[in-house]
Amino acid sequence: MTDAPEVNPAPAKAQEAHPLDALTGGAFSAPTSGERSSRIREWLASQPAESVLQEVFKELSVRDKGAARPVRERLDELKRAKGQEVIAAEWAEKAQALLSAARLNIADAMAWQRDAAKAGAPLSREPLSVLKVQLADRVKVIEDLQHRVQVQREAAVLLAQRIEVLSTKPWRDAHAVLEGLRGDVQAWQDQAQGLTSDAAWASVESRFPPMLDASKAQLLVVWEAFQVAITQALAASEDVNAALPTVPVWADELRVARGLPSEAAEAAAAAAPKPARTSRPAVPPELRNKASNIVRQALERLEKETAEGHGKASAGAAAALRAVLKDHGRLIDAALEHQVHTALVAAGELEGWQRWSADQVREALVGRAEALLNRPEGQALGGRKMQETLRALRDQWKQTDQGGAPNHALWKRFDEACNEAHKVVEAWLEKIKADAAEHKAQRLALIEELKAWAQSQAASTDWKAINRALYQFSDRWRDAGHLGEKAFAEIQPLWKDAMAAAAAPLEAAQKASLAVRHAMIEEAKALGAAPVLRVDAVKALQQRWQAEAQTVPLDRKHEQKLWDTFRKPIDEAFNRKSAEREKASAALSERDKVVLDAAKALEAANASGDAQKIRTAMADLDAALRGQAQAQQAVVAASESAAAGAEAAQAAAQAEAPTDAATDAPAADTADGAEAAAAAEPAPAAKPVAPRKVVAVRGDDRPGMKKAEPAPAGRPGRPGERRDGGAGARGPRDDSRPGRFDRGDRADRGDRAPREDRGPRLGDTAFRAQRDALEHAQLALRKLAAQAHGEALTQLLTAWEKRDPAQLPGTQELGGRVSPAVRSAWNQALSKAPQGDASTALLRLEMAAEVPTPAEHISARRMLQLQLLTRRNDPAPAQTWGQDAAAVLASASDPATARRLQNALKALLR
Incomplete structure (x- = not known):
C-alpha cells in the first residue's frame, strides 16, 4: 500500500453533436x-x-x-x-x-374555369375561389338580363295582340280600357329602359339588343295607331261631320249610328242589280262562314303546335293566326274570338314550359356524361368510342340550347364531366400521334432500304431472287402500321417511285421473256399443226419453256395463262395421236381375235378349277400364238412372189430397150460381177486360236480348270481378250465380208442361237389378254398342285394311322419324286403290324427336308449328324428319304410323330 493519491484516468473524448441535431429535436443523434x-x-x-x-x-x-x-x-x-x-x-x-372588362363574354367566362382546371390551378383556394364566384355571379346576371329581354319581347307581342283584339270590338269597349292599356304600355317602356340602363347590358349577346328595339318599335307603332283611331272614333261620335276612324269595325259602327249603311251593305247594294231591290243582311252568311273556317283552321294549327311543345312552330302559328284575325276578325262570333285569345295566351306561356323541358333533356345529358367516368374497368370505352360519344353528347346539348334558354349550372356539370372523360381521348390521341410518327419513320427507313437494295442489285440477273425480295418489301410496307390520310398521301408517291426504280430491271426482263414465250407459243402451234408430231422437238421446246420460266418469274395468273396457251396445241396433237392409236388398236385383226378368243377360253378354264382343262386351254393359246408365225410366213412368201414378178417385168423392159441397156452395161456388169464374186467367194475361215500360255493353275476340278485342258477362248472383242495379236485377239476388220452391215447375218453367227420367228406383233388388247390369262393359269395350276399335294399327304397319314394300304395314294398323286419302288415299300410297311423304332428315320427325314426338329430331339439330331460324318461311304439322308419314310410308316402312329412326318414330307414331295 502507498500513500500516493489515486490518479483518475482522463475521460474519453465525447462524440461531437451534429450542428442540425438541436434544430431537429435530436433527430441526428437518435439511436434508431x-x-x-x-x-x-x-x-x-x-x-x-x-x-x-x-x-x-x-x-x-x-x-x-x-x-x-x-x-x-x-x-x-x-x-x-x-x-x-x-x-x-x-x-x-x-x-x-x-x-x-366593360363587356364580358359568357363563353370566355366558362372557358376560363375549364382551362384553369386543365392547367391544374387551385380553384378551391383563394383568390381563385372568390374570382370563380364573381365570374359565376356576373354570368348569372347577364343570363338573367337576356332572359328578361325575351320576356319583354313576349310582353310586347301580347300587348300588340290585345290592341289588335280591341280593334275588332266596339270602339266604346276599346275606349273603356284605354287608360289601363296606356299604363301597361308605359310600364313596358319603363322596364325596357331599365334593361338598357343596366350595367351588364353591354355584356349581353349581340342578338338581344336588336330584338328589344324591334319589339319596342312595333309596340309603339301599334299603340300610336290605336290612340289615333280611338281619338277619331270619339270625335266622330260627337260630330257627325267628323272623319270616321281607320278601323273598319269602328267605322261601320259609327256609320250605323249615323243612320247610314255599312261598307259591306253599300258594297252589296252596289253589286246588286238596280231593278230588284231586296233587303239583305249586313254580313252575308257565306262570307261569315268562310271567315270562321279560315280563322278556325289557323286556331287548330296553333293549338296543335302548342300541345306538342314546338316553340318556334307555335310562334309562327301564332303570327299566322294574328294575320288571319286582322282580315276576318270582324266576321267571327264572340265564342270563336274567345278561343283565339286563349290560344294566343297559351302560346305565350309555352316559353316557360320549353325551358323546363330543355332542362329535363340537359339533366339526362349530364347523367350520361357523368356515367362515362363511373363505368366498370372491364366496360371502359376506348379512345375512339369515347370521342364519338362525347361529340354526340355535345351536339345534343347544342340542339337543346337552340330551342330554349341556357342553364349555366347544368352546363358547368356537363362540361366538367365531358372534360374529365376527354382525358381518355387525349391519351388515345397522343398514342395515335406517337404511333403515327413511329410508323412514318419506319416507312421512310424502308424506302431508303429499298433504294440501297436496288443499287446493290443493279448488276444482278437472279430475277427470281429479285422478284421474291420485291414481294417481301411490299409485304413489309403493307405491315408497316397505320398512317393518317394526309401523311400517307405524302409518303405514298415516294414509295411508288422507289419501288418503280427497283423493279425496272425485272420489268424489262419480264417484257423480253414475254416476247420469247409468245414466240415459243407460235412454235408450239406450228408443231401441233404438223401432220407428223415430232416428239423430240416438243420435248426440246418444253425444256426451253421450263428454262425460261425458271429464269424469269412472272405473275402467277399471267404465267398460268401463257402456259395453258402454250400447252393447248401440243395437247391437242397428242390427243389426236392417242385417238388414232386407240382407233387402230380397237380394230382387231383376225389373228388378234383368235388370240383373244383363246385367252378368254383359258380364263374360263381357270375359273373351272380343272387342271386338265387349264392345260388344254394353255395348249390352245400356244397354238393360236404359233398360228401368228405361220401367218407371217405366208405374208413373207406372198411378198417374195411379188418381188419375183417385179424382177421379171424389169428384165422384159430391158430386153425391149437395147440401147439403154448397152449404155448402162459397164456399170451394171461391174456391179453384178462384184455381187456375184462376193456371193461365190467362200467366207474366210477363222484363224486358229493358239492356246494361252499357262501361268498359274488352280488346284480344283472345275470344267476347264484341269492342267491338261486349256481355258476356253473368250468371245472376240470382249473384255479380257488380248489385243496384241496373240491368242484370242480380234483379227483385222474385214468390211468386204458378206452381210457386214446386214442385221440378218446375226442368225448365222456361231456365238448366238437363232431367234425364233414369233410372227407379227400382237395388238395391245390381245397381248394383255393372253399375258394375263397365262399368269392366271400358272397361278391356278400352282394352287391346284398345292391342293393335290396336301390331299395326297393327308391320305398318306390317314392310311398310316388306320394301317390301311388301300388308302395309300397312287404314284401320280404322290408326285414325280416318289418312284413306284418307294410306293411299294410304303405299301408293304403299311400292310404289316407296327414294329421298330422310327426316331432315327424321322431325324434323317427332317435332315433331308431341312426342316426344324422339336427341341427335345435336337441333341439326338446333332449326335446323328456327327455319326454321319464318320460314315463316309453311307448314302446321305436326301438319297434314302424314301426308305426312311417306309421305316416310319412301319412303326406305330402317334400325333407327335405324325406331325413331324407331315412337316418333312411336305417339303420332300414337292
Whole structure:
C-alpha cells in the first residue's frame, strides 16, 4: 500500500453533436431509424423554412433515407404549392381582366374555369375561389338580363295582340280600357329602359339588343295607331261631320249610328242589280262562314303546335293566326274570338314550359356524361368510342340550347364531366400521334432500304431472287402500321417511285421473256399443226419453256395463262395421236381375235378349277400364238412372189430397150460381177486360236480348270481378250465380208442361237389378254398342285394311322419324286403290324427336308449328324428319304410323330 493519491484516468473524448441535431429535436443523434423518423415528424409540425428543410434533407438523406422521406415529401409539397401559386396568380390575373372588362363574354367566362382546371390551378383556394364566384355571379346576371329581354319581347307581342283584339270590338269597349292599356304600355317602356340602363347590358349577346328595339318599335307603332283611331272614333261620335276612324269595325259602327249603311251593305247594294231591290243582311252568311273556317283552321294549327311543345312552330302559328284575325276578325262570333285569345295566351306561356323541358333533356345529358367516368374497368370505352360519344353528347346539348334558354349550372356539370372523360381521348390521341410518327419513320427507313437494295442489285440477273425480295418489301410496307390520310398521301408517291426504280430491271426482263414465250407459243402451234408430231422437238421446246420460266418469274395468273396457251396445241396433237392409236388398236385383226378368243377360253378354264382343262386351254393359246408365225410366213412368201414378178417385168423392159441397156452395161456388169464374186467367194475361215500360255493353275476340278485342258477362248472383242495379236485377239476388220452391215447375218453367227420367228406383233388388247390369262393359269395350276399335294399327304397319314394300304395314294398323286419302288415299300410297311423304332428315320427325314426338329430331339439330331460324318461311304439322308419314310410308316402312329412326318414330307414331295 502507498500513500500516493489515486490518479483518475482522463475521460474519453465525447462524440461531437451534429450542428442540425438541436434544430431537429435530436433527430441526428437518435439511436434508431424509427426514433429519427418520429423526431423528424415532430420537427416538421413546427413548419420550418424551405431553406432549412433543404439543408436537413441534404444531411439526413446520406445517413437515413427512410427518415429523410418525410422531409422530401414536405419539399415536394412546397414545390407544388409554389407552382400552384404561380398558376393561381396567372389565372387570377386573367379572371381580373375578364371582370374589369366593360363587356364580358359568357363563353370566355366558362372557358376560363375549364382551362384553369386543365392547367391544374387551385380553384378551391383563394383568390381563385372568390374570382370563380364573381365570374359565376356576373354570368348569372347577364343570363338573367337576356332572359328578361325575351320576356319583354313576349310582353310586347301580347300587348300588340290585345290592341289588335280591341280593334275588332266596339270602339266604346276599346275606349273603356284605354287608360289601363296606356299604363301597361308605359310600364313596358319603363322596364325596357331599365334593361338598357343596366350595367351588364353591354355584356349581353349581340342578338338581344336588336330584338328589344324591334319589339319596342312595333309596340309603339301599334299603340300610336290605336290612340289615333280611338281619338277619331270619339270625335266622330260627337260630330257627325267628323272623319270616321281607320278601323273598319269602328267605322261601320259609327256609320250605323249615323243612320247610314255599312261598307259591306253599300258594297252589296252596289253589286246588286238596280231593278230588284231586296233587303239583305249586313254580313252575308257565306262570307261569315268562310271567315270562321279560315280563322278556325289557323286556331287548330296553333293549338296543335302548342300541345306538342314546338316553340318556334307555335310562334309562327301564332303570327299566322294574328294575320288571319286582322282580315276576318270582324266576321267571327264572340265564342270563336274567345278561343283565339286563349290560344294566343297559351302560346305565350309555352316559353316557360320549353325551358323546363330543355332542362329535363340537359339533366339526362349530364347523367350520361357523368356515367362515362363511373363505368366498370372491364366496360371502359376506348379512345375512339369515347370521342364519338362525347361529340354526340355535345351536339345534343347544342340542339337543346337552340330551342330554349341556357342553364349555366347544368352546363358547368356537363362540361366538367365531358372534360374529365376527354382525358381518355387525349391519351388515345397522343398514342395515335406517337404511333403515327413511329410508323412514318419506319416507312421512310424502308424506302431508303429499298433504294440501297436496288443499287446493290443493279448488276444482278437472279430475277427470281429479285422478284421474291420485291414481294417481301411490299409485304413489309403493307405491315408497316397505320398512317393518317394526309401523311400517307405524302409518303405514298415516294414509295411508288422507289419501288418503280427497283423493279425496272425485272420489268424489262419480264417484257423480253414475254416476247420469247409468245414466240415459243407460235412454235408450239406450228408443231401441233404438223401432220407428223415430232416428239423430240416438243420435248426440246418444253425444256426451253421450263428454262425460261425458271429464269424469269412472272405473275402467277399471267404465267398460268401463257402456259395453258402454250400447252393447248401440243395437247391437242397428242390427243389426236392417242385417238388414232386407240382407233387402230380397237380394230382387231383376225389373228388378234383368235388370240383373244383363246385367252378368254383359258380364263374360263381357270375359273373351272380343272387342271386338265387349264392345260388344254394353255395348249390352245400356244397354238393360236404359233398360228401368228405361220401367218407371217405366208405374208413373207406372198411378198417374195411379188418381188419375183417385179424382177421379171424389169428384165422384159430391158430386153425391149437395147440401147439403154448397152449404155448402162459397164456399170451394171461391174456391179453384178462384184455381187456375184462376193456371193461365190467362200467366207474366210477363222484363224486358229493358239492356246494361252499357262501361268498359274488352280488346284480344283472345275470344267476347264484341269492342267491338261486349256481355258476356253473368250468371245472376240470382249473384255479380257488380248489385243496384241496373240491368242484370242480380234483379227483385222474385214468390211468386204458378206452381210457386214446386214442385221440378218446375226442368225448365222456361231456365238448366238437363232431367234425364233414369233410372227407379227400382237395388238395391245390381245397381248394383255393372253399375258394375263397365262399368269392366271400358272397361278391356278400352282394352287391346284398345292391342293393335290396336301390331299395326297393327308391320305398318306390317314392310311398310316388306320394301317390301311388301300388308302395309300397312287404314284401320280404322290408326285414325280416318289418312284413306284418307294410306293411299294410304303405299301408293304403299311400292310404289316407296327414294329421298330422310327426316331432315327424321322431325324434323317427332317435332315433331308431341312426342316426344324422339336427341341427335345435336337441333341439326338446333332449326335446323328456327327455319326454321319464318320460314315463316309453311307448314302446321305436326301438319297434314302424314301426308305426312311417306309421305316416310319412301319412303326406305330402317334400325333407327335405324325406331325413331324407331315412337316418333312411336305417339303420332300414337292
